[in-house]
Amino acid sequence: MNIILIGAGNLATNLGKALFNANHKILQVYSRTAESANSLAKILKSEPVTDFSKLRNDADIYILAVKDSVLEEVAEQVVKGREGRMFVHTAGSMPMSVIHADRAGVFYPMQTFSKYKEVDFTVIPCFVEVSYKPDLIMLKMLASTISDTIYELNSENRKYLHLSAVFCCNFVNHCYAMGAQLLKEHGNLPFSVMLPLIEETASKLHYLSPKEAQTGPAVRWDENVINKQMDLLSENPNMKQIYQLLSQSIHDDQL
Amino acid sequence: MNIILIGAGNLATNLGKALFNANHKILQVYSRTAESANSLAKILKSEPVTDFSKLRNDADIYILAVKDSVLEEVAEQVVKGREGRMFVHTAGSMPMSVIHADRAGVFYPMQTFSKYKEVDFTVIPCFVEVSYKPDLIMLKMLASTISDTIYELNSENRKYLHLSAVFCCNFVNHCYAMGAQLLKEHGNLPFSVMLPLIEETASKLHYLSPKEAQTGPAVRWDENVINKQMDLLSENPNMKQIYQLLSQSIHDDQL
Numbered sequence: 001m002n003i004i005l006i007g008a009g010n011l012a013t014n015l016g017k018a019l020f021n022a023n024h025k026i027l028q029v030y031s032r033t034a035e036s037a038n039s040l041a042k043i044l045k046s047e048p049v050t051d052f053s054k055l056r057n058d059a060d061i062y063i064l065a066v067k068d069s070v071l072e073e074v075a076e077q078v079v080k081g082r083e084g085r086m087f088v089h090t091a092g093s094m095p096m097s098v099i100h101a102d103r104a105g106v107f108y109p110m111q112t113f114s115k116y117k118e119v120d121f122t123v124i125p126c127f128v129e130v131s132y133k134p135d136l137i138m139l140k141m142l143a144s145t146i147s148d149t150i151y152e153l154n155s156e157n158r159k160y161l162h163l164s165a166v167f168c169c170n171f172v173n174h175c176y177a178m179g180a181q182l183l184k185e186h187g188n189l190p191f192s193v194m195l196p197l198i199e200e201t202a203s204k205l206h207y208l209s210p211k212e213a214q215t216g217p218a219v220r221w222d223e224n225v226i227n228k229q230m231d232l233l234s235e236n237p238n239m240k241q242i243y244q245l246l247s248q249s250i251h252d253d254q255l
Numbered sequence: 256m257n258i259i260l261i262g263a264g265n266l267a268t269n270l271g272k273a274l275f276n277a278n279h280k281i282l283q284v285y286s287r288t289a290e291s292a293n294s295l296a297k298i299l300k301s302e303p304v305t306d307f308s309k310l311r312n313d314a315d316i317y318i319l320a321v322k323d324s325v326l327e328e329v330a331e332q333v334v335k336g337r338e339g340r341m342f343v344h345t346a347g348s349m350p351m352s353v354i355h356a357d358r359a360g361v362f363y364p365m366q367t368f369s370k371y372k373e374v375d376f377t378v379i380p381c382f383v384e385v386s387y388k389p390d391l392i393m394l395k396m397l398a399s400t401i402s403d404t405i406y407e408l409n410s411e412n413r414k415y416l417h418l419s420a421v422f423c424c425n426f427v428n429h430c431y432a433m434g435a436q437l438l439k440e441h442g443n444l445p446f447s448v449m450l451p452l453i454e455e456t457a458s459k460l461h462y463l464s465p466k467e468a469q470t471g472p473a474v475r476w477d478e479n480v481i482n483k484q485m486d487l488l489s490e491n492p493n494m495k496q497i498y499q500l501l502s503q504s505i506h507d508d509q510l
Contacts, residue, residue, distance in 0.1 A: 010470075068472075068480055093472070093480050110452055112470045117462055123451045149448070157442030163484050167434035168449045169456045170471035171501045172427045177465035177508060179422035187412030193404070194423045195460060196378045197365055201424045202457045205450060207372055210432035215265075215367045216425035217323075217348070225323055225348050229418050238504055245500060246426045249493055253432060 001142055004028045004059040005044070006078055008036035010113035011090055012065035013043075015146075018121035020044045022145040027059050030078075052077040057085070061142065063107065064089040064099070072098040086135055092162030095155035096129050105130040105139055108158060109147065112169050125149040127158055178239055211253060218250035256397055259283045259314040260299070261333055263291035265368035266345055267320035268298075270401075273376035275299045277400040282314055285333075307332040312340070316397065318362065319344040319354070327353040341390055347417030350410035351384050360385040360394055363413060364402065367424050380404040382413055433494055466508060473502035474509060 001024050005016050008031035020026055026046040031037035037048035049055060055062075055078065062082070066074050068091050079087055079101045088105035089098065096106050106129040111119055126143045128150060130136045136152065143150045153161065176198065180191045204213040217225040226247055233240035256279050260271050263286035275281055281301040286292035292303035304310060310317075310333065317337070321329050323346050334342055334356045343360035344353065351361050361384040366374055381398045383405060385391045391407065398405045408416065431453065435446045459468040472480040481502055488495035 067475075068477060093483065110448070112452060112456055112459070112468075114459060114463060114468060114470065117459060119455060125448045125451060149451075151444065151448070153442060153444070157444075159483075159487060160437050160441035161444065161448075163487055164434040164437040164449065165452055166471055166473075166484065166498075167430045167437065169452050170469065170473060170505065171430045171497075172453070173456055173465050173469055174473075174501055174505045174508070175422045175426045175430065176460060177469065178504075179419040180465050182415050182419040182422065186415035187408060189406065189408070189412075189416065191460070191464070193365070193380045193406070193416075194419065195457075196380060196404075197367060197420055197424050198427070198457050198460065200374060201367055201428055202450075202453050204367070204369060204372060205431060205446070205453065208369060209446070210428050210435050213367075213369060214425065214428055214432065215369065216421055218421075218425060218429075220322075222323060228348065228414070229421065232414060232418055238500075238507070242426075242500055242504065243421075245493075245497055246429055249433075249497065250425065250429045252493070253429070 001025070001060045002027050002058070004030070004055060004062045005040075005046070005065065006030045006062060006074060007065035008040040009065065009067070011109075013040055014111075014113050014119055014121070015063070015065055015090065015109065016040060016044050016046075017118075018146040024142075024145070027056055028054075030055060052080075055082070057082050059085065060138075061085075062087045068094055075099045075101075086132075086138075088139065092127075092165060093159060095159075096131060097155070101131075103130070103132045103135055105135060106155070106158070107139060107143060108153075108162075110161070110165055112173075121146045122148050125151065127151050127153040127161065129154055129158070178242070181239075214250060214254075216250075218247035219254060221251050256280070256315045257282050257313070259285070259310060259317045260295075260301070260320065261285045261317060261329060262320035263295040264320065264322070266364075268295055269366075269368050269374055269376070270318070270320055270345065270364065271295060271299050271301075272373075273401040279397075279400070282311055283309075285310060307335075310337070312337050314340065315393075316340075317342045323349055330354045330356075341387075341393075343394065347382075347420060348414060350414075351386060352410070356386075358385070358387045358390055360390060361410070361413070362394060362398060363408075363417075365416070365420055367428075376401045377403050380406065382406050382408040382416065384409055384413070433497070436494075469505060469509075471505075473505035476506050 026044040028047045029041040030049045041048035086103040088107045108127040109124045111124045126147045281299040283302045284296040285304045296303035341358040343362045363382040364379045366379045381402045
């Protein structure tokens with residue numbers, strides 16, 4: 001397919017590469033800054049653009065992979081003068097309706113993208129939605145060229161999916177960060193000692209639900225250990241509050 | 256080595272199997288209940304015992320893998336009449352001093368053990384401590400027959416290691432549980448859709464520190480998304496409070 005990619009951030013870069021490797025033609029790459037546009041366009045053998053008026057009108061699909069906060073405004077600029085075309089955004093938490101076009105859509109690849117860390121797109125579940133039903137097959141086909149797992153999901157349920165992802169990824173990662181801080185401050189062990197435990201905790205989910213898989217002092221409600229661990233956090237009121245709240249929540253979950 | 260194993264729970268079972276497979280001789284397995292003692296002793300080609308007075312006096316090492324809450328009391332029973340022997344416990348959060356013996360020690364394999372899910376002991380980091388220095392070599396040698404990663408760590412620092420493990424495993428798993436609940440209540444997607452994201456979040460830690468790896472609305476401090484997601488949680492005050500506290504903590508961490 002002939003694609004125009006709007007954005008040059010982490011997601012746009014990873015998605016652009018996956019589409020390019022699946023032999024799609026990336027006609028143009030738009031970014032606000034010439035540097036970002038040039039650098040991604042070079043990788044994708046594409047034309048860099050920094051001015052919406054220079055966007056071509058003949059792409060099969062315009063993929064908007066920009067920050068949530070500017071999405072609606074960018075969409076307006078991209079749609080203007082290209083009304084009959086198909087426009088999709090990639091944001092988990094934004095409704096399809098932020099794109100004011102007859103053929104709007106969403107293509108949300110649910111993953112955490114960081115610079116300098118390439119991801120394997122084939123295992124990333126992608127969630128699609130369209131406003132004009134006949135576009136669904138085309139969008140699913142496009143998705144299937146880069147991912148093995150595609151679901152149709154409406155904007156309302158996608159909001160909760162994205163919220164679930166915040167718990168399973170961002171909040172999980174912050175628990176890792178707090179664990180890393182404790183290790184660094186006491187005993188000076190490398191954080192790598194935690195990796196087998198972290199991997200086993202994730203790997204168990206292939207066999208058990210998270211609730212079934214729970215272990216540790218909170219689920220046993222071992223108040224002796226819980227109180228001692230709270231004491232260890234007395235110099236860090238924020239972490240202590242998180243410890244208390246999560247331990248109580250683990251306990252309540254089992255009732 | 257000739258080993259007596261005290262306990263028949265998840266940890267005792269996994270540890271016993273690893274020791275047995277490394278060709279150690281498990282002389283006896285103690286459990287309060289005959290059923291547990293028999294069942295584990297059978298697997299380990301060992302003798303089941305339910306009475307402390309029946310424990311042999313000639314083991315090279317007595318490994319106490321029992322609940323933290325009964326550890327000190329059980330240790331007293333095991334040590335009595337066998338004073339010259341070596342006794343180690345396996346508890347991350349308990350000091351070595353709960354064993355009142357000249358040759359006390361700790362052998363803490365840091366992992367989350369669940370029934371019906373076998374673990375590969377070789378990748379589990381083990382943390383050892385001894386009260387009688389000459390025992391250190393023996394304990395490290397024993398550990399190295401089942402694990403590739405062994406650290407000497409004192410009781411004080413082990414407390415923080417265990418606390419760090421609570422964050423990196425139990426609290427992480429509870430975030431998964433909350434994510435699973437959201438998915439179940441909205442859109443009815445299987446929790447398996449989260450597994451690639453969960454695995455990538457863990458896998459990134461091989462390349463980036465958790466702080467560097469952070470993504471999502473909280474680290475970007477996207478108040479629009481944060482407020483909308485808080486609204487989605489209005490019927491679940493507990494999860495809403497956790498959302499708020501963790502988002503704020505992620506944000507503060509970057510300052």
